[in-house]
Amino acid sequence: xxxxxxxxxxxxxxxxxxxxxxxxxxxxxxxxxxxxxxxxxxxxxxxxxxxxxxxxxxxxxxxxxxxxxxxxxxxxxxxxxxxxxxxxxxxxxxxxxxxxxxxxxxxxxxxxxxxxxxxxxxxxxxxxxxxxxxxxxxxxxxxxxxxxxxxxxxxxxxxxxxxxxxxxxxxxxxxxxxxxxxxxxxxxxxxxxxxxxxxxxxxxxxxxxxxxxxxxxxxxxxxxxxxxxxxxxxxxxxxxxxxxxxxxxxxxxxxxxxxxxxxxxxxxxxxxxxxxxxxxxxxxxxxxxxxxxxxxxxxxxxxxxxxxxxxxxxxxxxxxxxxxxxxxxxxxxxxxxxxxxxxxxxxxxxxxxxxxxxxxxxxxxxxxxxxxxxxxxxxxxxxxxxxxxxxxxxxxxxxxxxxxxxxx
Numbered sequence: 001x002x003x004x005x006x007x008x009x010x011x012x013x014x015x016x017x018x019x020x021x022x023x024x025x026x027x028x029x030x031x032x033x034x035x036x037x038x039x040x041x042x043x044x045x046x047x048x049x050x051x052x053x054x055x056x057x058x059x060x061x062x063x064x065x066x067x068x069x070x071x072x073x074x075x076x077x078x079x080x081x082x083x084x085x086x087x088x089x090x091x092x093x094x095x096x097x098x099x100x101x102x103x104x105x106x107x108x109x110x111x112x113x114x115x116x117x118x119x120x121x122x123x124x125x126x127x128x129x130x131x132x133x134x135x136x137x138x139x140x141x142x143x144x145x146x147x148x149x150x151x152x153x154x155x156x157x158x159x160x161x162x163x164x165x166x167x168x169x170x171x172x173x174x175x176x177x178x179x180x181x182x183x184x185x186x187x188x189x190x191x192x193x194x195x196x197x198x199x200x201x202x203x204x205x206x207x208x209x210x211x212x213x214x215x216x217x218x219x220x221x222x223x224x225x226x227x228x229x230x231x232x233x234x235x236x237x238x239x240x241x242x243x244x245x246x247x248x249x250x251x252x253x254x255x256x257x258x259x260x261x262x263x264x265x266x267x268x269x270x271x272x273x274x275x276x277x278x279x280x281x282x283x284x285x286x287x288x289x290x291x292x293x294x295x296x297x298x299x300x301x302x303x304x305x306x307x308x309x310x311x312x313x314x315x316x317x318x319x320x321x322x323x324x325x326x327x328x329x330x331x332x333x334x335x336x337x338x339x340x341x342x343x344x345x346x347x348x349x350x351x352x353x354x355x356x357x358x359x360x361x362x363x364x365x366x367x368x369x370x371x372x373x374x375x376x377x378x379x380x381x382x383x384x385x386x387x388x389x390x391x392x393x394x395x396x397x398x399x400x401x402x403x404x405x406x407x408x
Contacts (some may be wrong), residue, residue: 011083051335163342229335
């Protein structure tokens with residue numbers, strides 16, 4: 001990178017906590033956010049559990065009227081961005097501040113619920129706010145309106161890599177001088193009957209309805225698919241020069257990133273991991289560090305039979321067959337938050353560096369021999385200078401982000 005970039009604010013809404021501190025404490029406490037679905041009727045669903053945000057009340061985070069104008073993914077993204085902006089000290093120059101929103105499914109909650117009500121109603125009518133509640137860019141628009149952000153604004157949809165790519169695209173804007181500060185947001189509210197039915201038909205989801213708390217089992221020999229999760233994460237990223245000039249607190253350095261596509265299949269990762277390997281190598285090259293400098297990798301780690309093995313093999317290709325790098329998957333606690341995960345998991349990496357504690361991977365009772373990397377199952381004290389977060393999505397979308405301890 002030609003300019004050093006730093007992170008000066010963080011915020012999150014997750015199934016295990018609605019602030020960064022609450023999330024981190026529960027993560028280290030091995031709390032799971034996965035349980036029976038409460039937000040929709042699951043009577044006829046083949047999968048009846050998810051990682052829901054159960055104690056999020058939108059009007060506690062924004063005016064009631066505004067909450068009513070937004071889909072749930074927008075509400076959670078708005079709340080996470082508000083936390084991050086408050087931590088960073090607010091917006092200084094609105095024309096030099098931009099925002100990138102990443103989401104895989106946009107307002108799917110509004111779309112499916114509106115369709116259900118429309119089909120059941122005797123008088124067919126749809127309210128005037130329907131479109132603004134379901135199109136993806138309105139999430140970023142609402143954050144910009146509330147905070148007076150008038151710089152670059154984009155919304156991207158790269159499936160489950162959306163959050164990581166929001167960070168990368170934010171960095172590009174800063175590197176090219178289009179902004180001094182960027183708000184990177186990832187948010188998802190995917191708990192809908194239609195999506196669950198579809199993913200279950202594709203045999204992508206865990207079906208442990210009798211034991212949902214232990215359903216998400218990344219790298220375990222008994223894993224049987226991923227668990228849907230919802231939530232949001234936000235980061236404030238700015239040039240070091242700008243952050244120092246305004247006396248901002250700096251949490252970490254954004255060192256490098258990679259992005260590419262497998263060009264192989266719409267839902268299956270390339271078995272040899274070519275895209276994942278190149279993506280991680282891109283991030284390392286941009287950061288200007290060797291693989292052995294990475295102390296922790298927060299993997300994509302969704303607990304699908306093929307995906308976990310491919311990612312482990314890809315990591316070995318980059319870091320060496322005998323690598324001792326610690327890896328983990330926080331999806332075991334939150335479920336797969338899709339577009340939000342790419343940012344919440346980067347925040348996890350930052351907290352691991354700040355605290356010197358690696359978070360545990362839950363439910364790893366019988367580690368798959370093909371996933372034979374070092375995976376802490378308890379909070380582990382370990383100093384980390386650099387950490388990597390991987391986010392891989394449908395369509396062969398690959399994202400890797402590297403953050404480092406800020407040393408001035």
